[in-house]
Amino acid sequence: MTQAPSAPRLPVERTDPFDPPKRIGELRETEPLSRLSFPDGHLGWLVTSYALTRQILADPRFSSRQELRHFPLDHPLAREPQPPARPGMFIRMDGEDHGHYRRLLTGQFTVRRMRALEPLVQEIIDSALDDLEAAGPGADLVKHFALPVPSLVICELLGVPAADRSKFQRDSATIMRLDSGGEEVWAALGSLTAFLGELVAAKRAEPTDDILGGLCATGELDDEELVNMALLLLVAGHETTANMLGLGTFALLTHPEEREKFTAGPGVVNGVVEELLRWLSIIQYGATRTALEDVELDGVQVSAGECLILSVQGANRDPERFTDPDVLDVTRSAQGHLSFGHGIHQCLGQQLARVEMRLAYASLFRRFPTLRLAVEPEQVPTRTNMLIYGVHELPVAW
């Protein structure tokens, strides 16, 4: 394997469950655009400041195309050249290819539409809280609350019939679990893809009033595109929010003063959600972009074809943008955080995520005012080697 001798790999070692690796902060101070070596031998860049991260995300000269990406982490798949994005997987496309697919969905995720879903989301949350209560003190909050809530919400949105939901949830959980074996993952992915294929066929035959039904009705997408878009929405809408719910609850339970501010008065919950998004920055290995042409950034030449890892953690903890960035302060304005990205790829489902988090955190602490960890904080298993950070389990009592 070739590797540039002078360039380090992506820093991943955490010393605290909530803080980014220390090296990220050091680099931001000294060299916010620094050389980075990739496991496949590529020599690229690591970006750790807010200003540069935001600038690059908004600049179309930096591409999202899958075939131009390199993976920063050592993983068997990281050494293979990446194929172009499959039809419908628009988050790994640029320009009009991306715009065409995204536009078919944007009307479905407006602030108003997401607010209209609140009663439905609340119902799902209340039912998950019933399950948690029935499981009794010592129950795992991830299993009974953080995972099922976003999963059932996305099932409702996609229009997955109630009878198919347990299979749907089981397959998606297998794909996203760290300890699933490779074969198990491929089998679950195959089963999920087949299931979504059948669902698409059913919705073509009999149109329904949900996102997938709406996409079918546009008449602009073939079956492969529809299945891939459904898969994308499922993955994007599920694991991210689930980890924010689990890790966010862990953060509030270990920061009693912040929890107190949150539970003391109404009107704080929006700020709590934004601050947790900023402080936790669960997209722990950042966003990836590739320079399409030579670009000068802060006096440094980035060459065409070079891949940049944009540290969302670094950006969201940048003291140039946020005062005392390492402090969790639910009453601050975290406006401008980059946890949903920036630029034209910014998270399409962010308003749904906000509705889910707002209702979920508020309902959880209202229902269980004495909620506490059932284990020591050090015993909570964290998702250090997963693309999306969080906790695997969160045993709680009340």
Next chain:
Amino acid sequence: MEVEVDARKCCAAGMCALTAPEVFDQDEAAGTVVLLAARPPQAAWESVWEAADSCPAGAITVRD
């Protein structure tokens, strides 16, 4: 204060409608920005600046 929006640039993330709902809305079908008040009242100025800063696509222009 004068506000302009460019719906062609808009990527329908909804940040403006979330941040300053009295000034910005989203098109029901496309999700793209709809300007409700090109000269918003002073009480809304702070949230309008915030909305313009938050816009991921740079589709909002504000003039003092």
